[in-house]
Amino acid sequence: MDPNRFADDKSESRLYIGNLDLRITEATLIKMFSPFGKIISEDFLWHTRGPKRGEPRGFAFIQYSSKEEAELAKEKMHGKLACGRPLVVRLASEKYLVDMGENSSKVGGQLDKTCISGSSSGQMSKSARIAAIKNKLKALEEENSNGKKQKIS
Numbered sequence: 001m002d003p004n005r006f007a008d009d010k011s012e013s014r015l016y017i018g019n020l021d022l023r024i025t026e027a028t029l030i031k032m033f034s035p036f037g038k039i040i041s042e043d044f045l046w047h048t049r050g051p052k053r054g055e056p057r058g059f060a061f062i063q064y065s066s067k068e069e070a071e072l073a074k075e076k077m078h079g080k081l082a083c084g085r086p087l088v089v090r091l092a093s094e095k096y097l098v099d100m101g102e103n104s105s106k107v108g109g110q111l112d113k114t115c116i117s118g119s120s121s122g123q124m125s126k127s128a129r130i131a132a133i134k135n136k137l138k139a140l141e142e143e144n145s146n147g148k149k150q151k152i153s
Contacts, residue, residue: 012067013040014092015074018059021083026060033062036076037069049143061092 017029026044033039045057064070070091078089 011093012091013064013070015062015064015070016059016088016090016092016094017062017077018088018090019085020056020058020060020087021085022056022058023083024056029060029062032082033073033077036064036073038065039063040065 015033017033020029026042029044030039030042039062041061041063043061045059045061047053047055047057062073064073074089074091077087079086081087
């Protein structure tokens with residue numbers, strides 16, 4: 001059995017939900033998405049530092065028990081208005097492509113949709129994943145060292 005197959009299956013049933021209004025709670029999000037299938041996990045992201053610490057970041061991830069449930073939720077919920085804002089619902093693997101193109105295509109807070117449509121694969125390359133992980137580790141290390149220095153002084 002291919003160990004990477006499980007990871008691929010898991011990522012295909014995980015959704016990115018973006019453009020969430022700050023009034024939407026975790027419970028509300030689960031209520032909105034539970035009619036489409038069994039939700040295995042939900043990650044609602046919060047600001048961890050800065051002036052917005054403790055406030056919602058405006059996006060979340062939901063893991064369904066199957067790819068079909070995730071596809072159904074994506075189909076039914078993408079573009080649906082929630083608190084006056086259209087939801088952005090994608091497979092989490094598609095979200096990585098948006099993140100990679102974000103630096104070059106961000107204009108006035110909006111992403112240029114053409115950067116997504118030109119790609120045929122929904123996966124990041126192995127080297128891109130490694131680079132992303134290294135950058136995340138470096139940021140975490142810097143955050144930890146800055147936090148320790150502030151506590152000591």
